[in-house]
Amino acid sequence: MKRLQIIRTLLIVLAFLLFGVAANVLVAWWLVSRTPVSRLLPAQPAWAAAVPSDWPPCEEAKVFPGFGVTMWVSGGYRNKGKPEQVMYLQCLIAAGLPFRAVDMEMRETQDGVVRTAQAVDRDRRPWSAWSLPVHPRWTGFLGNSLSYAWAAWALPTLVGSVVIWRRRRNRRQGGRCINCGYDLRDRGAAAGSPCPECGSAAGQSGNAPASQA
Numbered sequence: 162m163k164r165l166q167i168i169r170t171l172l173i174v175l176a177f178l179l180f181g182v183a184a185n186v187l188v189a190w191w192l193v194s195r196t197p198v199s200r201l202l203p204a205q206p207a208w209a210a211a212v213p214s215d216w217p218p219c220e221e222a223k224v225f226p227g228f229g230v231t232m233w234v235s236g237g238y239r240n241k242g243k244p245e246q247v248m249y250l251q252c253l254i255a256a257g258l259p260f261r262a263v264d265m266e267m268r269e270t271q272d273g274v275v276r277t278a279q280a281v282d283r284d285r286r287p288w289s290a291w292s293l294p295v296h297p298r299w300t301g302f303l304g305n306s307l308s309y310a311w312a313a314w315a316l317p318t319l320v321g322s323v324v325i326w327r328r329r330r331n332r333r334q335g336g337r338c339i340n341c342g343y344d345l346r347d348r349g350a351a352a353g354s355p356c357p358e359c360g361s362a363a364g365q366s367g368n369a370p371a372s373q374a
């Protein structure tokens with residue numbers, strides 16, 4: 162019997178955790194899908210994620226802080242300023258609320274075309290319409306999943322507590338037993354005795370709301 166209860170509790174906890182993970186990822190993907198690439202701010206010139214060893218140092222970087230989404234765009238050059246200039250471009254997009262939970266990284270080189278990073282930023286979306294971040298950033302992933310699991314567990318409990326509290330308060334103010342709602346106002350001298358309906362001592366103060374501070 163006790164073992165069954167433990168298993169049941171574990172399954173419930175697992176269900177909430179799974180819900181938390183799913184909600185976390187769906188929120189992150191939703192955030193990415195609705196984020197326009199419209200506002201880029203300068204950042205420290207450094208690759209936001211690891212790049213192959215033969216890449217040049219990062220020279221320009223910008224960060225896009227959006228609602229629930231952060232994007233880093235950084236670039237470096239080989240043969241800069243020459244006709245054979247090659248630009249190396251990295252884009253890292255991280256999404257999730259409250260923490261960044263998943264990210265995706267795109268890298269490419271642009272051979273033979275002299276472009277500035279600004280022109281690249283303006284001209285093209287750095288991700289296709291259908292790509293979504295699937296790589297977990299574990300700290301944020303765990304934090305978000307636990308937050309959502311906790312919210313899914315706590316919100317109904319909280320709402321239920323408020324509903325019960327309001328019902329008890331209304332019964333108390335209406336002179337009814339706070340346990341079963343039985344009308345205690347006509348008891349007269351019997352006030353102070355247990356509720357005649359359910360026997361609850363909680364019904365004692367039905368005629369004296371003032372004493373229920």
Ligand SMILES: [Zn+2]
Nearest residue numbers: 338341356359
């Ligand atoms: Zn009662």
